[in-house]
Amino acid sequence: MSLRRRIEKSERFVNAVGRLVLLYLNLVQRTTRWQSEGVDELRAAMAEGPVLLVMWHSRLMMIAHHWPVESGSLSSLHDTSPIARVVGAVHQLSGLRPMKMSAKVSNIVASRTVLKRVKDGVSIGLTADGPRGPALQLKDPPLEWARATGLPIFCYAFSTTRQRRAQSWDRLLIPRPFSKGAYVFARFPKKVPRKPDAAELENLREEIARFIDANTARADAMIDLPHGP
Numbered sequence: 702m703s704l705r706r707r708i709e710k711s712e713r714f715v716n717a718v719g720r721l722v723l724l725y726l727n728l729v730q731r732t733t734r735w736q737s738e739g740v741d742e743l744r745a746a747m748a749e750g751p752v753l754l755v756m757w758h759s760r761l762m763m764i765a766h767h768w769p770v771e772s773g774s775l776s777s778l779h780d781t782s783p784i785a786r787v788v789g790a791v792h793q794l795s796g797l798r799p800m801k802m803s804a805k806v807s808n809i810v811a812s813r814t815v816l817k818r819v820k821d822g823v824s825i826g827l828t829a830d831g832p833r834g835p836a837l838q839l840k841d842p843p844l845e846w847a848r849a850t851g852l853p854i855f856c857y858a859f860s861t862t863r864q865r866r867a868q869s870w871d872r873l874l875i876p877r878p879f880s881k882g883a884y885v886f887a888r889f890p891k892k893v894p895r896k897p898d899a900a901e902l903e904n905l906r907e908e909i910a911r912f913i914d915a916n917t918a919r920a921d922a923m924i925d926l927p928h929g930p
Contacts, residue, residue: 719790723765726791730766732878733861736923739886740769743855746888747773751819753852754826755843757913759836759871759930760858760920761788761828765795767859767884774823776800778815778842780832798823812849819850826857829913834870837930839910844902847893854893854909858917859884862924872930883923887916 746752751773756764768775776798779785789799798818802811815825825846829839847854863880867873876882889912893905918928 715786716790716794718787719794722787723791723794726763726766726876728878729861729876729880730763733876733880733882736881736883737767737885738883738919738923739855739888742888743886744769744772746853746855747824751822751824751852752855753843753847753850754824754855754857755829755909755913756826756857757837757871757917757930758828758831758834759873760860760917761831762874762876763859763882763884764826764857765792765797767857768797768826770796774798775826776815776818776823777826778802779827782832785832815846816850819852825850825852829910830871836871837910837914839906839913843909844893844906848895848897851892851895854889856887856889856913856916857884858913858920860917860920860924860926860929862926874929881924883920885916885920885923887912887919 743752747769754775764777774797777789777792778800779789780802789801792799800814800818819825827842827846829843830836843854859882860874861876861880861882863877865875865877867875889909891905891908894901897905921928
C-alpha cells in the first residue's frame with residue numbers, strides 16, 4: 702500500500718508520521734539561530750482577543766514552533782489531503798487545536814464550529830493560497846473568515862539559510878538543522894468589513910496578497926537571502 706493510501710486510511714499511521722515530522726522540526730527549532738520580528742505586537746493584539754493568521758502555503762512548516770501559545774491558542778484550518786492531515790497531527794501534538802475542514806461536513810456546521818472557537822478566544826490560522834493553489838494567489842477563505850469574524854489579520858513567514866524545496870505546487874520550504882533563521886509576524890493595517898462590495902473585496906485581496914509577499918520577503922532579507930516563494 703502506498704504512503705498516501707496508508708495516510709488516507711489510518712489515523713494511527715497519520716499520528717505516527719506526525720510524530721516523526723515533529724521530532725525533525727524540534728531538531729530544526731533547537732539547532733537554528735533564530736531572529737524574529739513582530740512577536741510582541743502579536744502578543745499585544747492577542748491580549749485583546751483572538752486574531753486571524755494567514756501565510757503562504759510554502760512557509761507553513763514552522764508555525765507550530767513560532768506561535769506564542771502561552772498568549773493564546775491557535776486553531777489551524779486544514780483540508781483532508783494526506784499532507785494536510787499530517788500537518789494537523791503535528792499541530793495537535795504541539796498543543797495547537799487544528800480543525801479538519803471536510804467536504805463531507807456542511808459549510809454551516811464548519812462555520813459554527815470555527816465561530817464558537819473564536820468566541821472562546823481561540824485564534825484562527827490558515828494558508829492564504831491553500832490547500833492546492835495556485836501558489837501565491839490569495840483565495841476566498843481568508844477574506845471570508847476575516848469578514849465573518851471581524852478579527853485583525855496577522856501574517857506569518859519564516860526562512861532559513863539551510864533549506865530544500867519540495868517538488869510541489871507551492872515549492873514548500875523544508876528547513877534543515879544547524880542553520881540561521883528568521884520569522885516574522887506583521888499586522889495587516891486594514892479591517893475587512895462585514896459587507897464589502899465586489900470591487901472593495903478584490904482590492905483587499907490584492908492588498909493582503911502584497912502584504913503577505915512583503916512579510917515573506919522580510920523574513921528572507923533578515924538572513925540575507927533573495928526573496929523566494
